[in-house]
Amino acid sequence: MSSLSHLASVDPEIYAITQAELTRQQSTLEMIASENFTSLAVMEACGTVLTNKYAEGQPAKRYYAGCEIVDKAENLAIERAKQLFGAFHVNVQPHSGAQANMAAFMAAGLKAGDTIMGMDLSHGGHLTHGSPVNFSGMYYNVVSYGVDAQTERLNYDEIRRLAVEHQPKLIICGTSAYPRNIDFARFRAIADAVGAIVLADISHISGLVVAGIHPSPFPHCHLVTTTTHKTLRGPRGGIIMSADETYAKAIDKATFPGIQGGPLMHIIAAKAVAFKEALSPEFKEYAQHVAENAQILASTLQERGVKITTGGTDTHLLVIDFTPQDKTGKEMQQLFEEIGVTANKNTVPNDTRSPFVTSGVRLGTPALTTRGFDAPAMKALAHILADAILLENPPLAELKARIEALGEQFPLYPELLAKSQVAV
Numbered sequence: 001m002s003s004l005s006h007l008a009s010v011d012p013e014i015y016a017i018t019q020a021e022l023t024r025q026q027s028t029l030e031m032i033a034s035e036n037f038t039s040l041a042v043m044e045a046c047g048t049v050l051t052n053k054y055a056e057g058q059p060a061k062r063y064y065a066g067c068e069i070v071d072k073a074e075n076l077a078i079e080r081a082k083q084l085f086g087a088f089h090v091n092v093q094p095h096s097g098a099q100a101n102m103a104a105f106m107a108a109g110l111k112a113g114d115t116i117m118g119m120d121l122s123h124g125g126h127l128t129h130g131s132p133v134n135f136s137g138m139y140y141n142v143v144s145y146g147v148d149a150q151t152e153r154l155n156y157d158e159i160r161r162l163a164v165e166h167q168p169k170l171i172i173c174g175t176s177a178y179p180r181n182i183d184f185a186r187f188r189a190i191a192d193a194v195g196a197i198v199l200a201d202i203s204h205i206s207g208l209v210v211a212g213i214h215p216s217p218f219p220h221c222h223l224v225t226t227t228t229h230k231t232l233r234g235p236r237g238g239i240i241m242s243a244d245e246t247y248a249k250a251i252d253k254a255t256f257p258g259i260q261g262g263p264l265m266h267i268i269a270a271k272a273v274a275f276k277e278a279l280s281p282e283f284k285e286y287a288q289h290v291a292e293n294a295q296i297l298a299s300t301l302q303e304r305g306v307k308i309t310t311g312g313t314d315t316h317l318l319v320i321d322f323t324p325q326d327k328t329g330k331e332m333q334q335l336f337e338e339i340g341v342t343a344n345k346n347t348v349p350n351d352t353r354s355p356f357v358t359s360g361v362r363l364g365t366p367a368l369t370t371r372g373f374d375a376p377a378m379k380a381l382a383h384i385l386a387d388a389i390l391l392e393n394p395p396l397a398e399l400k401a402r403i404e405a406l407g408e409q410f411p412l413y414p415e416l417l418a419k420s421q422v423a424v
């Protein structure tokens with residue numbers, strides 16, 4: 001990244017904030033499962049003159065002149081994404097995962113009042129899968145499915161029963177806090193039984209999918225959305241894909257003019273860079289390490305007697321259930337933060353506590369694995385977390401020192417030395 005010298009002189013306040021945030025990222029352990037650290041190449045692409053260009057429409061079919069150069073960037077992003085996911089059609093313009101889902105609903109031909117089925121947010125779904133506070137819950141008739149009370153896993157027989165009873169037009173599969181693989185073929189079979197369209201939202205797992213660690217939603221799902229900034233390790237944004245040409249035109253029309261105006265060409269260029277990186281053998285290795293690190297984290301915590309929902313993980317994340325310790329997700333999120341670990345509270349299946357308190361914490365390994373965390377480091381980290389969870393009066397200063405020592409072994413962005421330690 002540039003030295004940010006212009007930013008520092010034009011706006012010292014914002015500059016100081018960027019440096020303080022850099023220091024925060026470098027000096028804490030990031031375990032929020034939806035976060036990652038992009039390469040410097042991705043970040044550089046975000047900070048280019050491509051931000052200046054209006055390019056409403058599709059490559060070679062724009063509403064503005066002068067798009068012939070940014071067209072090349074968008075075409076590269078599209079071609080690389082197709083290769084990466086094995087998709088027939090890709091639209092790289094959605095500004096975020098939520099926008100990608102909104103456009104996918106429109107591409108599926110949904111009208112207000114239509115019935116959709118999605119996973120309950122408190123069981124690991126996403127706001128955009130039918131939460132009452134989101135557009136998806138406000139404008140559609142939502143039927144939610146959850147996980148089985150005993151196994152804490154998806155119960156496909158129950159999902160089928162709900163689908164037959166309610167005859168949804170769209171069934172969404174995909175989660176933000178479910179640690180197990182999703183059976184896309186079974187979702188398709190259920191959808192076929194009731195004539196529904198399947199939307200797979202692989203926002204969390206797309207990095208694992210492209211590396212072949214999690215099964216692919218293709219060719220089973222009609223529409224596929226993902227964010228680009230989670231396990232995929234690209235810039236903040238979303239994309240929409242389809243398995244064949246049936247929904248290709250509808251996807252493009254829904255994205256623009258359906259729900260968005262001009263695309264963010266600098267971010268699309270950065271998506272292209274991230275897709276190139278994700279096509280490399282190194283990325284496959286990275287994704288393998290992400291999953292292995294999650295396994296080690298889960299098994300070490302379990303050996304220490306910590307309860308993990310579903311008894312483990314197949315992916316990059318796990319959810320700790322603090323019910324046996326009678327602790328809340330809220331207090332444990334805070335305790336983790338005090339020792340230098342950033343994570344988020346999360347409901348556990350059939351949680352008796354409110355979403356603001358919760359009985360769990362979600363932990364993910366994508367960001368730490370980008371820093372280079374290996375199996376021994378992950379094991380050491382799991383023991384520190386277990387001490388924090390299980391000890392009667394956890395020695396905070398000591399745990400914090402152990403976290404710091406561990407982090408120092410894996411420097412983040414060593415090229416970027418924070419220029420100022422100004423408090424903001």
Ligand SMILES: *Cc1c(COP(=O)(O)O)cnc(C)c1O
Nearest residue numbers: 096097098126175176201203204
């Ligand atoms: C993160 C996420 C989204 C939303 O992505 P944003 O970029 O935050 O809008 C949508 N669906 C799922 C499953 C997610 O995990």
